[in-house]
Amino acid sequence: xxxxxxxxxxxxxxxxxxxxxxxxxxxxxxxxxxxxxxxxxxxxxxxxxxxxxxxxxxxxxxxxxxxxxxxxxxxxxxxxxxxxxxxxxxxxxxxxxxxxxxxxxxxxxxxxxxxxxxxxxxxxxxxxxxxxxxxxxxxxxxxxxxxxxxxxxxxxxxxxxxxxxxxxxxxxxxxxxxxxxxxxxxxxxxxxxxxxxxxxxxxxxxxxxxxxxxxxxxxxxxxxxxxxxxxxxxxxxxxxxxxxxxxxxxxxxxxxxxxxxxxxxxxxxxxxxxxxxxxxxxxxxxxxxxxxxxxxxxxxxxxxxxxxxxxxxxxxxxxxxxxxxxxxxxxxxxxxxxxxxxxxxxxxxxxxxxxxxxxxxxxxxxxxxxxxxxxxxxxxxxxxxxxxxxxxxxxxxxxxxxxxxxxxxxxxxxxxxxxxxxxxxxxxxxxxxxxxxxxxxxxxxxxxxxxxxxxxxxxxxxxxxxxxxxxxxxxxxxx
Amino acid sequence: xxxxxxxxxxxxxxxxxxxxxxxxxxxxxxxxxxxxxxxxxxxxxxxxxxxxxxxxxxxxxxxxxxxxxxxxxxxxxxxxxxxxxxxxxxxxxxxxxxxxxxxxxxxxxxxxxxxxxxxxxxxxxxxxxxxxxxxxxxxxxxxxxxxxxxxxxxxxxxxxxxxxxxxxxxxxxxxxxxxxxxxxxxxxxxxxxxxxxxxxxxxxxxxxxxxxxxxxxxxxxxxxxxxxxxxxxxxxxxx
Numbered sequence: 005x006x007x008x009x010x011x012x013x014x015x016x017x018x019x020x021x022x023x024x025x026x027x028x029x030x031x032x033x034x035x036x037x038x039x040x041x042x043x044x045x046x047x048x049x050x051x052x053x054x055x056x057x058x059x060x061x062x063x064x065x066x067x068x069x070x071x072x073x074x075x076x077x078x079x080x081x082x083x084x085x086x087x088x089x090x091x092x093x094x095x096x097x098x099x100x101x102x103x104x105x106x107x108x109x110x111x112x113x114x115x116x117x118x119x120x121x122x123x124x125x126x127x128x129x130x131x132x133x134x135x136x137x138x139x140x141x142x143x144x145x146x147x148x149x150x151x152x153x154x155x156x157x158x159x160x161x162x163x164x165x166x167x168x169x170x171x172x173x174x175x176x177x178x179x180x181x182x183x184x185x186x187x188x189x190x191x192x193x194x195x196x197x198x199x200x201x202x203x204x205x206x207x208x209x210x211x212x213x214x215x216x217x218x219x220x221x222x223x224x225x226x227x228x229x230x231x232x233x234x235x236x237x238x239x240x241x242x243x244x245x246x247x248x249x250x251x252x253x254x255x256x257x258x259x260x261x262x263x264x265x266x267x268x269x270x271x272x273x274x275x276x277x278x279x280x281x282x283x284x285x286x287x288x289x290x291x292x293x294x295x296x297x298x299x300x301x302x303x304x305x306x307x308x309x310x311x312x313x314x315x316x317x318x319x320x321x322x323x324x325x326x327x328x329x330x331x332x333x334x335x336x337x338x339x340x341x342x343x344x345x346x347x348x349x350x351x352x353x354x355x356x357x358x359x360x361x362x363x364x365x366x367x368x369x370x371x372x373x374x375x376x377x378x379x380x381x382x383x384x385x386x387x388x389x390x391x392x393x394x395x396x397x398x399x400x401x402x403x404x405x406x407x408x409x410x411x412x413x414x415x416x417x418x419x420x421x422x423x424x425x426x427x428x429x430x431x432x433x434x435x436x437x438x439x440x441x442x443x444x445x446x447x448x449x450x451x452x453x454x455x456x457x458x459x460x461x462x463x464x465x466x467x468x469x470x471x472x473x474x475x476x477x478x479x480x481x482x483x
Numbered sequence: 484x485x486x487x488x489x490x491x492x493x494x495x496x497x498x499x500x501x502x503x504x505x506x507x508x509x510x511x512x513x514x515x516x517x518x519x520x521x522x523x524x525x526x527x528x529x530x531x532x533x534x535x536x537x538x539x540x541x542x543x544x545x546x547x548x549x550x551x552x553x554x555x556x557x558x559x560x561x562x563x564x565x566x567x568x569x570x571x572x573x574x575x576x577x578x579x580x581x582x583x584x585x586x587x588x589x590x591x592x593x594x595x596x597x598x599x600x601x602x603x604x605x606x607x608x609x610x611x612x613x614x615x616x617x618x619x620x621x622x623x624x625x626x627x628x629x630x631x632x633x634x635x636x637x638x639x640x641x642x643x644x645x646x647x648x649x650x651x652x653x654x655x656x657x658x659x660x661x662x663x664x665x666x667x668x669x670x671x672x673x674x675x676x677x678x679x680x681x682x683x684x685x686x687x688x689x690x691x692x693x694x695x696x697x698x699x700x701x702x703x704x705x706x707x708x709x710x711x712x713x714x715x716x717x718x719x720x721x722x
Contacts, residue, residue: 399651400651405645406644410661415635415638415663416663417633417661419659419661423644423646426655
């Protein structure tokens with residue numbers, strides 16, 4: 005037993021491997037958040053007047069809002085005036101087309117290829133470093149099909165009509181505290197537009213990296229899939245190891261028109277803090293999509309292993325008749341991490357369907373909660389939902405919680421929810437050991453089997469990474 | 484507040500019927516009400532179960548009754564067991580609110596909750612149930628189920644089953660559904676000469692039967708079933 009524990013301890017103690025800092029010359033703006041700062045950010049990005057107005061409106065709304073406290077999280081007080089809201093690597097003015105070699109090295113180290121020839125065939129990448137998008141690959145190949153994939157700032161400049169039409173149409177400016185803050189100070193992110201009837205030939209991917217100290221990252225992603233189109237989008241993130249807590253407050257909006265399909269996958273691996281719970285990223289994210297047209301489909305897949313605190317509920321509004329949505333999640337917490345994550349499925353249209361599969365794994369002294377809402381509005385005739393939320397506990401000092409909210413106001417709509425909480429049983433471990441599989445491997449095997457249903461939904465490139473992450477995050481935690 | 488303490492090694496089995504007639508509950512929506520159990524005494528809002536003791540509660544909320552039932556059950560000794568069963572049938576403008584907190588404070592305790600209900604008319608049902616397993620409450624087994632049937636578009640059911648678990652060696656689960664009467668079953672019965680109305684009555688009676696089964700006194704159980712059947716027939720007429 006003690007040997008098992010030792011092995012488990014070893015596994016869980018494995019350090020964060022993306023914790024390095026890149027020495028690149030950066031420019032910062034002063035700390036704090038006020039109208040002048042917002043004007044400064046907007047000016048730095050050469051934004052049109054309407055964008056500045058949008059930010060100021062959001063800021064005024066934000067000032068009247070208070071920090072949400074309903075989550076099952078213990079969040080230390082955050083001084084929003086003590087954060088730098090904009091940090092960018094200084095550009096080499098002579099050669100603006102080239103990527104700074106230091107930056108390139110950083111992304112290489114993280115396994116994110118920025119050079120197209122070296123790139124994994126079939127993945128276009130938008131890399132965001134602190135507050136700016138560094139580069140976006142495969143632009144021309146995508147442009148041939150009419151697909152727009154660029155940084156958000158570029159979209160504001162070059163496709164203002166599209167941005168104005170869709171921005172804040174799914175997550176209104178005053179939606180919640182962190183969404184309002186993001187709307188006021190967001191710096192960069194990705195913009196995707198897939199035209200009518202186009203099937204995006206490659207996976208699109210954004211990679212977010214926080215590097216500078218004392219800053220926060222506030223990116224904004226907007227994905228629009230026009231009628232009958234298809235896109236698969238992946239998002240990854242890492243940050244250096246620091247004793248301070250850094251804030252990441254992003255907003256993701258997805259619009260799915262008639263018969264279109266969007267697949268959104270995330271592997272979230274922000275720095276989780278050290279074994280004593282010091283440092284780590286506060287990940288307070290608002291992600292929401294709308295299945296606007298009939299027959300549209302939106303699928304969320306997330307693997308959450310990082311962040312000191314996660315507060316994140318990717319949601320879908322099923323507005324179009326016959327539209328459908330899925331949410332697959334694996335959330336792993338270890339040491340002193342806290343996660344309160346889940347989804348919302350709002351059924352508005354007829355014959356809408358949704359499916360939720362959530363697998364929580366908590367180890368160490370962490371707290372892992374699933375929180376989800378399934379709501380059937382009176383017009384959601386024959387709507388259907390099925391939710392399955394399982395929690396796995398590893399160690400006797402952690403917690404696993406399930407808070408589903410189910411509301412039904414339509415007599416033909418059917419909602420089902422089930423949840424279980426258990427630990428890896430000694431029988432299962434014994435069975436493996438008896439067949440020559442060591443305790444450590446056995447735990448890996450069982451956890452991977454437990455999360456398989458979700459992992460199998462990830463695009464191939466991500467699935468490999470996620471499986472490794474899972475193994476690393478949990479190494480040594482079975483006692 | 485009515486408080487019940489189940490002493491070590493005792494077994495308590497109570498049935499509470501909220502039918503609006505016994506003066507036990509208010510017809511005003513969302514007012515706390517206290518049912519009169521068959522065994523005497525008011526509806527316990529707080530129950531403490533001591534070592535190796537067992538409590539079994541059946542709560543029946545008859546049509547026409549609005550209520551705000553709150554229960555707080557604490558399993559305060561090793562080997563304690565609590566089983567809570569509830570059924571509700573609403574056909575008009577009832578507002579039924581039920582909340583149960585089940586605290587597992589010590590190891591080797593078991594609990595089971597089963598709540599089943601039918602909502603028609605313009606009724607409104609809110610169910611909240613939480614299982615809280617403390618860090619030291621190893622070897623806990625706790626289950627909770629809440630199943631609902633919606634009969635009309637005017638009715639609304641919200642359910643919030645929750646698990647808050649701080650111990651690892653546990654088996655806990657909850658399940659919640661909100662759905663409708665199965666049409667294939669109805670077709671099966673109608674093709675065998677049973678009228679649609681009778682088919683629905685049978686479906687609804689069998690839906691809440693798993694709750695009624697826990698009334699151990701046979702005469703009482705039959706009386707309650709007959710009561711429910713008559714009321715359900717009424718509701719089907721009006722929906």
